[in-house]
Amino acid sequence: MTAIKSLDELKKLREEALEKRKVRTGGNGVQVIVAMGTCGIAAGARDTMKTILNQIETQNLSGIIVSQTGCIGLCEKEPIVQVVMGDSPKVTYGKVSPEVAVQIMNEHVVGGKVVKDYMIETQ
């Protein structure tokens, strides 16, 4: 019974979310990718992920796609987070603690400015 009630509630939230998205985003997607291989998880990637989701929720950031990937071969730099803004090239960050994740969300995802201190070279 509660499940049905909660699904109705979810549908209502969906309508609100879609309305808000129409207003807020011009269609250029932002993608945030958290590396969640064994090495990433052991280094704290789940807390990093939780912080990113928490930032989206508390700062009401609409239109961001959050996904996960496996080990990308830079285990010593974990937790690793990648940010893709529209057509710009992918930016890879290393040693992304929850504090650094907040900084990346504020300065890069919201502010559009790459956080150079934590950027790593991938290749």
Added chain:
Amino acid sequence: MREISLHLLDIAENSVSAGATDIQIRVHEDHEKDLLESVILDNGKGMDSETVAQVIDPFFTSRTTRKVGLGIPLLKAAAEICDGALTIQSSPGVGTQIIVKFKYSHIDRMPLGDLSSTFVSLLVAYPDINWFFEYTITPSDQAAPPRKFTFENQPFRDALAGCSYSEPTILGYLREFFENGIHEVEKPLTQVNV
């Protein structure tokens, strides 16, 4: 890794990599049997018996970026230290089932940890997978009924009808749903312990 829920996240990532569309994670704290049992079941590409044997070995991995995979061997060792076990059943083209058991009261047993974060991370990252999550506590007092929290992704995904899981209001909803649901299962036990 210091939490069972982190290991569950790790194993579920393997299921995703194996191309699974249906993944179940079931956790059972059975105080009657003094057992903490977790089951991860997927319909991914599966493994032959030779590969299963190698997965248990720390110097085997199917990953291409690095040649050593430690997730499963570490969990197996942790379970065995706690009078438990880790077993893998798998067949190519059908899927894989991993069962890991710990003696609940063993002093070295790692905590279950933040199960809610594990579930929410997987859902948001892989919304198209038919996740099924279950968390059950069977109290030691046989007169008390088991308490259970379950989540099935499909009805949620249908209700969202294409709206992203990472929209702020939806995220808030999911987080509360899991935190409250898991808390409800744990609550009576915590009161007894305190």
